[in-house]
Amino acid sequence: DGGITQSPKxxxxxxxxxxxxxxxxxxNHDAMYWYRQDPGQGLRLIYYSQIVNDFxxxxxxxxYSVSREKKESFPLTVTSAQKNPTAFYLCASxxxxxxxxxxxxYFGPGTRLTVL
Amino acid sequence: xxxxxxxxxNLTAQEGEFITINxxxxxxxxxxxxxxxxxxxxxxxxxxxxxxxxxxGRLIATINIQEKxxxxxxxxxxxxxxxxxxxxxxxxxxxxxxxxxxxxxHILP
Numbered sequence: 001d002g003g004i005t006q007s008p009k010x011x012x013x014x015x016x017x018x019x020x021x022x023x024x025x026x027x028n029h030d031a032m033y034w035y036r037q038d039p040g041q042g043l044r045l046i047y048y049s050q051i052v053n054d055f056x057x058x059x060x061x062x063x064y065s066v067s068r069e070k071k072e073s074f075p076l077t078v079t080s081a082q083k084n085p086t087a088f089y090l091c092a093s094x095x096x097x098x099x100x101x102x103x104x105x106y107f108g109p110g111t112r113l114t115v116l
Numbered sequence: 117x118x119x120x121x122x123x124x125x126n127l128t129a130q131e132g133e134f135i136t137i138n139x140x141x142x143x144x145x146x147x148x149x150x151x152x153x154x155x156x157x158x159x160x161x162x163x164x165x166x167x168x169x170x171x172x173g174r175l176i177a178t179i180n181i182q183e184k185x186x187x188x189x190x191x192x193x194x195x196x197x198x199x200x201x202x203x204x205x206x207x208x209x210x211x212x213x214x215x216x217x218x219x220x221x222h223i224l225p
Contacts, residue, residue, distance in 0.1 A: 107158065107161070
């Protein structure tokens with residue numbers, strides 16, 4: 001079955017440690033996105049990638065890094081520079097690159113990161 | 117100022133009731149999305165609209181471009197409809213997606 005997987009579902013880390021969240025899709029989608037969701041707030045875009053080996057900063061990229069070495073994979077690293085890393089992180093993908101108003105985004109199940 | 121506003125923020129209703137969730141936006145858009153987020157966190161896209169009305173099962177979504185307003189209706193609501201419903205728009209300036217804060221719906225059996 002096609003879909004987006006994120007792992008792990010729950011992640012705990014000590015303050016000051018970098019942590020990488022996994023996102024894999026087998027939908028053959030070109031575009032992939034990382035969002036952060038905080039209680040009482042809408043989703044906010046961290047990074048997005050329209051094509052392999054290319055990615056763009058979103059609205060809240062500071063303290064995060066990404067890579068897109070393969071079409072299927074778009075891992076997100078939360079670095080120690082991120083001031084408030086505890087949040088729910090959602091990965092999404094879409095068939096057409098950003099710039100088209102006709103694409104629907106498909107979301108993964110999310111990873112809840114807690115930094116202690 | 118939020119470009120996308122949803123109302124109500126929270127809604128509790130009895131099973132079988134007709135539910136309406138509203139979304140107003142202040143920017144020009146090329147499309148509007150309704151998303152459903154279940155308690156586990158996963159998000160499912162329900163509708164994408166650029167005009168008129170769409171229906172899928174017990175769910176109906178409408179949009180009025182002139183009034184910059186969309187509604188999501190649920191007929192014959194059921195406890196399994198309990199979720200957070202999120203409105204999002206594609207801003208026509210750069211196609212950036214802007215999300216509302218969501219409406220938390222709780223249907224009581």
